[in-house]
Amino acid sequence: xxxxxxxxxxxRRHLGPVAVALGAIFLAALIMATRPRLExxxxxxxxxxxxxxxxxxxxxxxxVSAFGTVVPKTESRLVAEVAGRVVAVADTMVSGGFFAKGDxxxxxxxxxxAVAVAQSQARLKSALSELASAERAYARQEELAATxxxxxxxxxxxxxxxxxxxxxxxxxxxxxxxxxxxxxRTRLVAPYDGRVRSESVxxxxxxxxxxxxxxxxxxxxxxxxxxxxxxxxxxxxxxxGEGFGNLALDVTLVAxxxxxxxxxxxxxxRSEGELDPKTKMVNLSRFRDIPDFRxxxx
Numbered sequence: 001x002x003x004x005x006x007x008x009x010x011x012r013r014h015l016g017p018v019a020v021a022l023g024a025i026f027l028a029a030l031i032m033a034t035r036p037r038l039e040x041x042x043x044x045x046x047x048x049x050x051x052x053x054x055x056x057x058x059x060x061x062x063x064v065s066a067f068g069t070v071v072p073k074t075e076s077r078l079v080a081e082v083a084g085r086v087v088a089v090a091d092t093m094v095s096g097g098f099f100a101k102g103d104x105x106x107x108x109x110x111x112x113x114a115v116a117v118a119q120s121q122a123r124l125k126s127a128l129s130e131l132a133s134a135e136r137a138y139a140r141q142e143e144l145a146a147t148x149x150x151x152x153x154x155x156x157x158x159x160x161x162x163x164x165x166x167x168x169x170x171x172x173x174x175x176x177x178x179x180x181x182x183x184x185r186t187r188l189v190a191p192y193d194g195r196v197r198s199e200s201v202x203x204x205x206x207x208x209x210x211x212x213x214x215x216x217x218x219x220x221x222x223x224x225x226x227x228x229x230x231x232x233x234x235x236x237x238x239x240x241g242e243g244f245g246n247l248a249l250d251v252t253l254v255a256x257x258x259x260x261x262x263x264x265x266x267x268x269x270r271s272e273g274e275l276d277p278k279t280k281m282v283n284l285s286r287f288r289d290i291p292d293f294r295x296x297x298x
């Protein structure tokens with residue numbers, strides 16, 4: 001009886017795992033037997049969609065784009081040519097102020113230069129008087145020499161005095177012209193129609209000869225430099241050997257300014273004729289007149 005009891009206990013202990021394994025095998029067999037049968041199908045041929053355009057021969061306009069900056073054609077510094085105290089500055093002498101050719105922009109005190117002009121005029125009158133006296137003395141010596149009543153030494157002295165008088169007159173005239181020029185230079189006049197970029201002068205300030213008082217640029221013309229890649233030059237009818245004004249190539253300039261887009265018709269006027277070894281580009285330049293320049297700005 002003891003052996004039978006031990007056998008039954010061992011059987012009960014191992015019967016659970018065996019039953020689970022048999023159940024799993026049966027379930028797997030059942031799934032495999034009842035799985036759906038896949039029927040092989042031939043995939044339908046899908047052709048790609050291709051747009052078709054009817055080809056027609058005709059001229060094609062090639063577009064070449066380039067980006068440049070509008071810069072003034074003429075830009076210069078306003079420099080004091082004489083030293084002195086500034087007594088007046090034009091109202092337009094402010095950053096962004098417009099001025100016209102011939103406008104007096106800065107005035108320097110003229111007192112010292114007016115005195116120099118008066119002194120030069122007096123010096124010239126004195127030299128002219130001395131010259132007239134020397135001419136009369138020389139004329140008398142020639143008359144005396146003609147009658148053999150005068151000596152050669154006196155005639156030589158008179159001739160030397162005459163030459164010195166003429167030289168003194170020439171010197172006095174040169175000094176007068178320089179004094180008048182310095183007096184004229186106390187008024188700094190605008191050389192062209194333009195606009196002030198920056199200024200550094202105020203009334204009462206002392207300026208030295210050669211001191212810069214303002215930076216300005218002209219508004220009559222503006223230049224646009226357009227770098228064009230060498231590959232794009234093949235589409236442009238350009239002769240890079242042509243000089244200024246001989247490149248008749250129409251272009252359209254487009255710029256966005258003050259929230260709006262502006263465009264202008266223009267023409268290329270010159271090329272630099274040199275290929276930049278770094279960028280492989282050639283700069284083409286063209287000019288615009290004052291209305292376009294004031295619209296876009298430098």
